Amino acid sequence: MQTTGEPPGAGHVCTHHRSEASCAECQVRLVSVCAALTGEELGLLEALSQQIHLDPRHALFRQGDDANAVYNVTEGMLRLSRLLPDGRRHVMGFAMVGDFLGLALPARFTVTAEALGPVRLCRFEKRAFAALVADKPHLLQRLHERAGYELTLAQDHMMLLGRRTAEEKVASFLLSLRERYGRIGQTSVTLELPMGRQDIADHLGLTIETVSRMLTRLDREKAILIVPGGVRLLDGGRLESLAAA
Amino acid sequence: MQTTGEPPGAGHVCTHHRSEASCAECQVRLVSVCAALTGEELGLLEALSQQIHLDPRHALFRQGDDANAVYNVTEGMLRLSRLLPDGRRHVMGFAMVGDFLGLALPARFTVTAEALGPVRLCRFEKRAFAALVADKPHLLQRLHERAGYELTLAQDHMMLLGRRTAEEKVASFLLSLRERYGRIGQTSVTLELPMGRQDIADHLGLTIETVSRMLTRLDREKAILIVPGGVRLLDGGRLESLAAA
DNA sequence: CGGTGGCTTGAGTGCCATCAATTCCCGTGG
DNA sequence: CCACGGGAATTGATGGCACTCAAGCCACCG
Numbered sequence: 331m332q333t334t335g336e337p338p339g340a341g342h343v344c345t346h347h348r349s350e351a352s353c354a355e356c357q358v359r360l361v362s363v364c365a366a367l368t369g370e371e372l373g374l375l376e377a378l379s380q381q382i383h384l385d386p387r388h389a390l391f392r393q394g395d396d397a398n399a400v401y402n403v404t405e406g407m408l409r410l411s412r413l414l415p416d417g418r419r420h421v422m423g424f425a426m427v428g429d430f431l432g433l434a435l436p437a438r439f440t441v442t443a444e445a446l447g448p449v450r451l452c453r454f455e456k457r458a459f460a461a462l463v464a465d466k467p468h469l470l471q472r473l474h475e476r477a478g479y480e481l482t483l484a485q486d487h488m489m490l491l492g493r494r495t496a497e498e499k500v501a502s503f504l505l506s507l508r509e510r511y512g513r514i515g516q517t518s519v520t521l522e523l524p525m526g527r528q529d530i531a532d533h534l535g536l537t538i539e540t541v542s543r544m545l546t547r548l549d550r551e552k553a554i555l556i557v558p559g560g561v562r563l564l565d566g567g568r569l570e571s572l573a574a575a
Numbered sequence: 576m577q578t579t580g581e582p583p584g585a586g587h588v589c590t591h592h593r594s595e596a597s598c599a600e601c602q603v604r605l606v607s608v609c610a611a612l613t614g615e616e617l618g619l620l621e622a623l624s625q626q627i628h629l630d631p632r633h634a635l636f637r638q639g640d641d642a643n644a645v646y647n648v649t650e651g652m653l654r655l656s657r658l659l660p661d662g663r664r665h666v667m668g669f670a671m672v673g674d675f676l677g678l679a680l681p682a683r684f685t686v687t688a689e690a691l692g693p694v695r696l697c698r699f700e701k702r703a704f705a706a707l708v709a710d711k712p713h714l715l716q717r718l719h720e721r722a723g724y725e726l727t728l729a730q731d732h733m734m735l736l737g738r739r740t741a742e743e744k745v746a747s748f749l750l751s752l753r754e755r756y757g758r759i760g761q762t763s764v765t766l767e768l769p770m771g772r773q774d775i776a777d778h779l780g781l782t783i784e785t786v787s788r789m790l791t792r793l794d795r796e797k798a799i800l801i802v803p804g805g806v807r808l809l810d811g812g813r814l815e816s817l818a819a820a
Numbered sequence: 821c822g823g824t825g826g827c828t829t830g831a832g833t834g835c836c837a838t839c840a841a842t843t844c845c846c847g848t849g850g
Numbered sequence: 851c852c853a854c855g856g857g858a859a860t861t862g863a864t865g866g867c868a869c870t871c872a873a874g875c876c877a878c879c880g
Contacts, residue, residue, distance in 0.1 A: 418738045488733055542861085545860095740868095781869090803877095822879105828873105838865075840862085845856100845859090848854080848856105849853090
């Protein structure tokens with residue numbers, strides 16, 4: 331029925347007035363750019379924010395769209411991808427709880443962001459947000475720190491794409507996901523993998539078949555256990571040695 | 576004699592008092608983070624700056640060093656690389672005139688920066704520079720913009736590493752280099768390639784042999800002409816079609 | 821003139837992509 | 851409750867692109 335991407339049915343972006351009592355009580359604040367803002371700054375930010383949610387498989391924005399808003403993820407996960415003219419795709423990464431979309435306040439989005447499951451976000455109209463940032467160096471500071479972190483993630487990923495074998499890529503991917511879950515307080519040994527195998531493949535520069543084979547191999551070797559919707563990490567040490575740092 | 580990297584002889588980092596009359600007369604200012612600063616800001620920045628130069632093959636800093644300074648390149652080119660524990664290397668990029676090293680004001684450098692030829696830089700002691708940045712949002716703004724640009728470069732490069740063939744990689748590399756030279760006013764059809772084949776290979780996730788083969792193939796097809804120290808771009812259109820966007 | 825380092829070229833191999841079924845999973849309807 | 855259908859994931863067979871190993875070329879230099 332559907333050829334690609336677009337979900338069936340009528341569900342699309344829905345906006346609501348905030349359901350959280352306030353930013354001050356937000357579960358996500360401490361792991362996002364909002365952390366360590368003063369009470370005053372937080373109040374100003376809150377005044378600009380609008381809570382929205384996104385149904386699975388729906389795009390929040392697309393590569394090339396002009397960016398008239400920026401977002402903070404408060405629930406769920408999104409896939410960030412870019413397309414080559416000939417259709418080849420690369421998944422730049424996955425935005426998790428606490429991640430900020432539009433860090434650099436770009437004129438146009440350079441990636442497409444699609445919900446992997448139900449997603450909730452704080453939306454900020456860009457013009458107003460940029461004005462607040464210009465007025466509050468402290469907030470700009472936080473954005474810049476975050477951008478620096480993204481830059482090191484990007485470097486790690488370039489190293490992975492350029493110089494690692496398929497098995498190392500998959501092992502590294504699982505470990506980096508565990509690390510990012512850890513950062514937001516999710517420390518279960520069972521990793522949720524809300525993205526599909528094709529998404530992982532396009533993230534790691536592999537084919538879906540190779541991803542599947544490597545996961546199966548890791549499972550056979552008892553480093554992981556494949557479970558519906560994710561994997562259980564059985565032998566973190568072994569994964570780390572396979573990831574080659 | 577030397578096993579790797581380290582140059583012979585006694586040449587090392589040398590510091591000088593500024594030889595340029597002032598930042599205001601700096602040739603490089605308009606293409607770097609210093610562009611569009613007010614006269615006052617420029618004066619403050621100048622007071623912190625120290626002009627240094629670096630001999631070919633010498634490291635400015637190494638991956639893991641604590642970053643007690645940041646730099647602006649005013650002449651020459653540096654290779655930015657990271658090492659995997661087992662020795663595999665990835666060249667994250669090449670810093671050219673106008674590029675800023677230490678954008679994110681990190682605690683430790685995440686890459687090693689080595690001079691590919693004679694290099695001149697403006698050095699800023701990090702503590703003082705950070706204090707200036709904290710005081711001058713305008714400067715932070717510029718740094719952040721630049722970081723955003725670096726982030727898009729990183730995304731382009733990830734796409735290249737993950738989803739492109741050897742020939743596309745080499746063609747894209749030449750074009751992106753031309754684009755970057757263009758940004759700093761170097762518009763000659765002859766591209767200087769101060770880095771070696773191994774550096775290009777480690778940048779593109781290929782082997783030196785493959786890089787060499789692809790360059791000679793492009794030469795045979797009359798898309799480029801290999802000349803000592805660089806290449807002459809004969810057929811930009813052809814390169815663009817080979818680069819597949 | 822031999823030595824050295826960078827680059828190119830050639831032959832063989834291996835890892836991962838490609839092509840092709842098959843199985844698994846899960847929601848749907850009989 | 852089970853048959854059915856469709857998408858996702860897995861598994862198998864084959865092949866090609868890029869890697870590996872190795873030799874040769876060339877410019878430069880002591």
